[in-house]
Amino acid sequence: MVALGPLAVSFAVFVAGFAVVLASWWLGGRPRSPAQTAPERVPFGGGADPRVHAWNRYHVRYYSMALIFLAFDMEMVFMYPWAVVFVREGLIAMVEMGMFITILLLGVLYAWRERALEWA
Amino acid sequence: MGLTALLARVATGAPVPVFAVAGPGTRSLIRDLRLRPEIRLVDTPRPASVLLVGGLVPAEMEMAVARVHDAMAHPRATVLWSAGAAGLGRPEGFDDAIPVDGDPVAACVAAYRDILVGRRGSEPPILPDVDPAPWRGVGPYGQGGSGMTGGVPYGRPMAELGPDPDGLRLDVLPVAVGPLFPRFPAGLVVDARLAGDLVLEVEVANLLANATAAAPSPEADPFLRALGERVAIADLELARARAHLRSVAEALLAAGLEALALRALRIAANLRAGDGALVRRLATIISATQVLRWSLRGVGAVPPEAVAGLGAGPVARASGLREDLRLEDPAYRDLGFAPLVDAGGDAAARLRLRLGEAVQSLDLAARAGARAATATGRVETPRGRLEAESSASERLFTVLPSLLREHEWGDVVATIVSLDLDLEEGPLARGRARPEAAA
Structure with missing residues (x-):
């Protein structure tokens, strides 16, 4: 099997998966819709009936944490290739990295002002 | 014996998933059922196969019991337990339910076995199959409304805008929880207005306030x-x-x-x-x-x-x-x-x-x-x-x-x-x- 190459192995996995689906179909009968009537589809609220739809727009409070993550993540993404060429490029690379870090620092300062660094 | 029947028979050995409703007087009796290995008290009706109703459910809570009943997946059964002198209530629509005076666990196990092997049919829904408002086919995509917040998608209106503690204007979601929420005492309804997970405003209701109840046994309390x-x-x-x-x-x-x-x-x-x-x-x-x-x-x-x-x-x-x-x-x-x-x-x-x-x-x-x-x-x-x-x-x-x-x-x-x-x-x-x- 392995000698036939990765494609044959994938095909075998696909066929086996399909066989399992067919077998469970045959064993359990046709899959039924999990909810059949309107009261069955209602989310559980302890017996209370929801008055409004659950879609709603709310304040994503972790946005400031996401901001800090992005700032440091981007820094790293740029710094690795930068470190490789730093010796060859010299001062220009230094200045470019300085500009880049300054821009990211603004994001961190903003997150600081939004109290993202105050734990609990 | 067919394979399906064999598997159903094997499944009857598992602990019965039970959603329990404690009518007045049966609170601690129902809570102690958690110690019984034959059943498993579940927190929502969806995984439950048996609905256990203890005592006399007051009229104010009957609708909630019916909703919980209909939210259970098929096959399902209901056991009404009188819990001694607490009394046996038969809420409207529960004509097929199994009344029991003695051990409710034995009745739950028997009902579970019967619905799994097909000796007993699954209970039909109690409430009519209608959405709170017609929505199918309404609107440009048939979702019940127009635009982002218009209409009644899936039969219910969208949350409305309101002020938020951070000075923003975002949706305020009114959500009522209870009277059968397992973590709350039976009869308590908490009607909260939520901004995300923050409760802005809250009203509480006690559906047992006007209930009449007898203790399961005079020695009990x-x-x-x-x-x-x-x-x-x-x-x-x-x-x-x-x-x-x-x-x-x-x-x-x-x-x-x-x-x-x-x-x-x-x-x-x-x-x-x-x-x-x-x-x-x-x-x-x-x-x-x-x-x-x-x-x-x-x-x-x-x-x-x-x-x-x-x-x-x-x-x-x-x-x-x-x-x-x-x-x-x-x-x-x-x-x-x-x-x-x-x-x-x-x-x-x-x-x-x-x-x-x-x-x-x-x-x-x-x-x-x-x-x-x-x-x-x-x-x-x-x-x-x-x-x-x-x-x-x-x-x-x-x-x-x-x-x-x-x-x-x-x-x-x-x-x-x-x-x-x-x-x-x-x-x-x-x-x-x-x-x-x-x-």
């Missing part, structure tokens, strides 16, 4: 008897320790610590006056459980002035108030009783205090001998001062919204659990005072 007669202190204090341990078990369940909760319930079920060491060991484990400490510290703060004079029992004592009817009883004074007080005022303090009081009660029960409490028409129950016309939980109800407002939903649930509200105490006391009303 010594506190109810103590309203009108002299009851042995040993009985009262043993019942108090038991109630506190059950309340601790509820708090542990709400924190997701099921094994510890079962341990507390097991101690409560077999409690004797000499079990102080067992309870103390449980208290040590609980106080060393860091998850619980983190999740309860500072949660559900109750300022003493909010509950002063309400006779709120452990809730008041955990907020530093020295309120206890037992202080006025010469029989208790004779035993050298002094109430435990904790100044913490939060959910962690209430948990600590209940465990401490359980140990204290066991000690009192062991030393009480034949002493009986003085009957004054009022009694200090595990929830606080119970009178013939009102219970501590009913009086706490008036300050409940102020304790829940502007907290996150998870903390709201933890707060309600830590208050250990018992909405059936009032109806039971009134039913005792006016037996003809309960009949």
Whole structure:
């Protein structure tokens, strides 16, 4: 099997998966819709009936944490290739990295002002 | 035998997933069913196969029971349990339900086996199959509306805009939870207006307020008897320790610590006056459980002035108030009783205090001998001062919204659990005072 190459192995996995689906179909009968009537589809609220739809727009409070993550993540993404060429490029690379870090620092300062660094 | 039938037969050996509804008078009986290995009490109706309804469900809650019934997946069955004298109610539409007087667990197991092997058909829905508003095919995509927030998608309107504590204008979602939410006492409906998970405004309703109820058995609740007669202190204090341990078990369940909760319930079920060491060991484990400490510290703060004079029992004592009817009883004074007080005022303090009081009660029960409490028409129950016309939980109800407002939903649930509200105490006391009303 392995000698036939990765494609044959994938095909075998696909066929086996399909066989399992067919077998469970045959064993359990046709899959039924999990909810059949309107009261069955209602989310559980302890017996209370929801008055409004659950879609709603709310304040994503972790946005400031996401901001800090992005700032440091981007820094790293740029710094690795930068470190490789730093010796060859010299001062220009230094200045470019300085500009880049300054821009990211603004994001961190903003997150600081939004109290993202105050734990609990 | 076909393969399907064989698998169904194997499945009948599994613990029965049961969603339990505790009608007035059956609260602790239903909670103790968690100790039975044959069944598994589940928190939502979706995974349940059997709906167990204990006692007489008041008319105000019948609709909720019907909704829970219809939310169960097929195949399903309902068991109506009379729980002794609590009474057998047959809510409207439950014509196929199985009535039982004795052991509800055996009835649940039998019903589960019957619906799995096909000896008994799955119960049809009770409520009509209609959406709250017509929406299919309405709007450009048939989703029931137009634009982002217009119309009635899936039959319900969208949440409306409202101010948010951060100065934004975002959706305020009205959500009612209860009266059969497993973490809340049966009958409690919390109607919250949510901004994300923050509760902006909250109203509470007690659907058991006008219920008439009879205790499952007169011996079941010594506190109810103590309203009108002299009851042995040993009985009262043993019942108090038991109630506190059950309340601790509820708090542990709400924190997701099921094994510890079962341990507390097991101690409560077999409690004797000499079990102080067992309870103390449980208290040590609980106080060393860091998850619980983190999740309860500072949660559900109750300022003493909010509950002063309400006779709120452990809730008041955990907020530093020295309120206890037992202080006025010469029989208790004779035993050298002094109430435990904790100044913490939060959910962690209430948990600590209940465990401490359980140990204290066991000690009192062991030393009480034949002493009986003085009957004054009022009694200090595990929830606080119970009178013939009102219970501590009913009086706490008036300050409940102020304790829940502007907290996150998870903390709201933890707060309600830590208050250990018992909405059936009032109806039971009134039913005792006016037996003809309960009949």
